[in-house]
Amino acid sequence: KNEVEQSPQNLTAQEGEFITINCSYSVGISALHWLQQHPGGGIVSLFMLSSGKKKHGRLIATINIQEKHSSLHITASHPRDSAVYICAVRIVGGNEKLTFGTGTRLTIIP
Amino acid sequence: SQTIHQWPATLVQPVGSPLSLECTVEGTSNPNLYWYRQAAGRGLQLLFYSVGIGQISSEVPQNLSASRPQDRQFILSSKKLLLSDSGFYLCAWSYSKYEQYFGPGTRLTVT
Numbered sequence: 359k360n361e362v363e364q365s366p367q368n369l370t371a372q373e374g375e376f377i378t379i380n381c382s383y384s385v386g387i388s389a390l391h392w393l394q395q396h397p398g399g400g401i402v403s404l405f406m407l408s409s410g411k412k413k414h415g416r417l418i419a420t421i422n423i424q425e426k427h428s429s430l431h432i433t434a435s436h437p438r439d440s441a442v443y444i445c446a447v448r449i450v451g452g453n454e455k456l457t458f459g460t461g462t463r464l465t466i467i468p
Numbered sequence: 469s470q471t472i473h474q475w476p477a478t479l480v481q482p483v484g485s486p487l488s489l490e491c492t493v494e495g496t497s498n499p500n501l502y503w504y505r506q507a508a509g510r511g512l513q514l515l516f517y518s519v520g521i522g523q524i525s526s527e528v529p530q531n532l533s534a535s536r537p538q539d540r541q542f543i544l545s546s547k548k549l550l551l552s553d554s555g556f557y558l559c560a561w562s563y564s565k566y567e568q569y570f571g572p573g574t575r576l577t578v579t
Contacts (some may be wrong), residue, residue, distance in 0.1 A: 391567065399506075399556050401570040444512065454519070454564060455499050455527065460511040 361385050364445050364459035372467055377432040379462045381445030384426065391456060392419050392430050393444040401444070404430070435466045470495035474559050474571040482579055487546040489534075489574050491510040491559030494496040494540065501532055501542040502568065518542060519564075554578045 365380045381390070392404040405412050405419040407428070412419050416435075421428040432439055442463050446456040471494045481487060493499055503515040513576050516525045516534035531550060535543045542559060556575050562568040 373494045387544075389565070393570075399558075399573045399575065401558060401560075401573075403567045403569060446512075448565075454562065455502075455514050455517055456512075456568065458512040 359432060360459070361449070361457050362447055362459040364443075364462050367460070368463045368465075370465045370467065373436060375435050375466075377435050377439070377464065377466075379430045379443050379464070381428045381430070381446075381459055382426060383428075383445075383447050385447070385457075386450040387426075387447040389444050389448045390421055391446040392428075392444060395442040395444060395461070397441070404443075420461075427442050432464075437440055437466045437468050440465050453467055470561070470569065472511075472561055472569060472571040472573055474557075477572065478575045480577045480579060483551055486549050487544070487549050487553070487576070489544040489557055489559075491542040491544075491571055492540055493542075493548060494563045496540070496563075498539060500564060500573065500574060501536060502560040502562075503542065503544050504530075504558040506558065506561065507552075508555065512558070516544070548577045550576050551578050 361384050363382045389406055389408045391406050393401050394404050395401045407421050416433045418431040434463045442461040445459040473492050500519050502511045502517045505515055506512050518524050518536045521536050533548050554577050556573050558573045560568045560569040
């Protein structure tokens with residue numbers, strides 16, 4: 359079983375819909391990252407959080423440390439949000455390395 | 469501001485040939501540096517990380533090696549490539565306990 363699980367693996371939605379991507383982990387962590395990978399392969403860091411909630415534009419990330427669960431929400435989704443969204447955790451005692459989920463492929467249809 | 473460069477962007481190499489991928493970071497000093505690989509249809513896998521010049525930690529035993537000859541330079545090498553080395557290679561940097569910033573990546577195809 360992977361230490362980091364994401365769901366769904368694939369998600370297709372209409373433009374304007376509210377999107378939720380989930381990440382669950384089974385280990386103690388010091389931080390959780392949400393990354394965005396565009397079709398060309400480049401990766402952008404969206405959020406790093408260790409508690410609570412962060413918001414940037416139409417993106418919101420939340421984390422529940424007790425439940426070992428994080429969600430990434432996109433409000434008013436747009437075709438340019440189409441990408442693979444990756445959850446990664448920094449494991450306590452694991453130095454600085456990240457352990458990654460396998461990603462959620464999001465497609466927003468105009 | 470900090471920038472991270474990788475080259476080449478794409479590479480096609482025959483099995484058994486050597487490999488050298490380079491990553492450099494600008495606008496920062498003493499960063500943590502990372503090499504990741506993403507095989508087709510799979511998630512990111514950490515290959516190596518470095519917290520300083522000459523300090524390399526290997527995560528996955530394989531025919532790849534890494535070196536950090538200068539503070540902001542990280543090199544991924546192989547003496548003899550295997551078909552299974554094909555993938556998308558990403559370099560990243562961070563300051564300790566902060567976000568990681570990824571380079572544009574190198575797409576390697578071993579034929």
